[in-house]
Amino acid sequence: MTFDFINYPPAIPDLSSRPTAAMRIAGLLSSCAAIGAVCESSRWLARRMAQAAGQTAAPIVELGAGYGSVTGLLPEASVSIERDAKRYAHLKTVFPERTILNSCAIEFLNELQRPTVVISSIPSVNNPEFAALRASVGRVAKAGLVPTLITYTYFPVNPFAGVFPKSEMIGCEVFNLPPAFVWRYSC
Numbered sequence: 001m002t003f004d005f006i007n008y009p010p011a012i013p014d015l016s017s018r019p020t021a022a023m024r025i026a027g028l029l030s031s032c033a034a035i036g037a038v039c040e041s042s043r044w045l046a047r048r049m050a051q052a053a054g055q056t057a058a059p060i061v062e063l064g065a066g067y068g069s070v071t072g073l074l075p076e077a078s079v080s081i082e083r084d085a086k087r088y089a090h091l092k093t094v095f096p097e098r099t100i101l102n103s104c105a106i107e108f109l110n111e112l113q114r115p116t117v118v119i120s121s122i123p124s125v126n127n128p129e130f131a132a133l134r135a136s137v138g139r140v141a142k143a144g145l146v147p148t149l150i151t152y153t154y155f156p157v158n159p160f161a162g163v164f165p166k167s168e169m170i171g172c173e174v175f176n177l178p179p180a181f182v183w184r185y186s187c
């Protein structure tokens with residue numbers, strides 16, 4: 001029996017210049033590791049984060065602004081900090097009028113001088129720097145410089161437990177990948 005009716009390709013196609021599935025997955029994983037999330041915050045999570053800050057006369061600083069889902073919903077006078085050069089460049093393009101700093105959130109907190117509402121998207125899990133961030137937040141909170149802090153996690157584990165006099169999980173946003181728990185802290 002012959003299989004002449006099957007049209008085999010004349011040669012094995014050269015795929016060396018095309019990304020393989022493994023390369024794509026590796027790219028996605030490295031991007032996840034850098035951003036600390038499967039993808040940027042959904043608009044629903046961003047809205048919850050921005051609303052959680054409420055009306056405040058104090059300045060607002062956003063830590064780990066990423067691609068700006070939350071940034072766009074914060075008051076114009078807010079300051080957003082993003083360390084990654086690519087995301088910083090993106091933020092500068094999308095929000096040319098806003099104050100966006102290409103610096104480290106921990107260093108920023110260590111220099112904080114006046115009471116400031118903090119909105120943080122910096123991950124607490126799988127982030128080797130989170131202990132340093134937590135320590136910096138602890139120092140400025142103790143000095144009365146952070147009246148309110150808002151953040152989110154992908155697990156129902158309080159990332160700043162014991163740091164602020166008041167802490168509460170104020171909701172779970174299921175329209176986010178993965179669903180996220182939103183936390184509010186205050187003095």
Ligand SMILES: C[S@@+](CC[C@H](N)C(=O)[O-])C[C@H]1O[C@@H](n2cnc3c(N)ncnc32)[C@H](O)[C@@H]1O
Nearest residue numbers: 037040041064066067068069083084104105121
């Ligand atoms: C989960 S992502 C931000 C998600 C963001 N809400 C969005 O929608 O794109 C966390 C971001 O924090 C930034 N980041 C992590 N550690 C940082 C640090 N120490 N200082 C400043 N930015 C940091 C990462 O580069 C990343 O863009």
